[in-house]
Amino acid sequence: MAVRIQTADFDAGVEIAALRRGNPRIGAVASFIGVCRDANDGDAVSKMTLEHYPGMTEKALEKIVAEARARWEVMDVLVVHRVGELKPTDQIVLVVVAGAHRGEAFAACEFVMDYLKTRAPFWKKEQTPQGARWVEARATDDEAAQRWEPPKSSAA
Amino acid sequence: MKVKVLYLASLREQLGATGEDLDLSPAVSTVAGLRTLLMARGGAWQSALAQGRALRVAVNQEMAQPTTPVKPGDEVAFFPPVTGG
Secondary structure, three states: OOEEEEOOOOOHHHHHHHHHOOOOOOOEEEEEEEEOOOEEOOEEOOEEEEEEOOOHHHHHHHHHHHHHHHHOOEEEEEEEEEOEEEOOOOEEEEEEEEEOOHHHHHHHHHHHHHHHHHHOOEEEEEEEOOEEEEOOOOHHHHHHHHOOOOOOOOOO | OEEEEEEOHHHHHHHOOOEEEEEOOOOOOEHHHHHHHHHOOOHHHHHHOOOOOOOEEEEOOEEOOOOOEOOOOOEEEEEOOOOOO
16 A cells, blocks of 8 residues: 555554565665644744545555656655644654665655645645634745656757 | 536635536536636635636646646546645
């Protein structure tokens, strides 16, 4: 199971052990954990609610994982993303990539996160002292994702 | 033709609607056409769906473009740029 959406917390150690179990060809495991912070854009954040588009979310993540596997020689990819109410210090997302070598595992892990941030239908609403507000998408996230686009073929 | 339309996240709150089943005239055949039709309702619809507002659209749960065709039975979702991770 490569993609999971859940309200429950996850244990990265357990997930990584399950991914590696019985596969002696794995030489590298790269992982990323996104965590809920207590501030954003200069305001304190006491909690956030993560909403998604059931059905499309799973498809979008599976497509991102498939693209990562097509681009890099990796053996397994896992994405776990939480939804619902989260508080500062709570874990939000886990990406694990296992492969033979670290270079491909690191790159694929970063690619999955950059594409997830711009293509997977999740939305955050955060609670601040001024009230609840929807988090705005950041241009820096688009720029991070664009790094992985193939170069425009202006010059041969 | 009948289609299912969904409004998600901040857009759902601005419109005060989670979605609806619509029976579209044959003249409405693309995502852009549907957006124009909804904007014509005026008020929050006009402002929340206005051109220039950052908006994403998915047809049958795949990211779509303004020119993407809308066909009978399709599920069309309107939502703001995503902010997960």
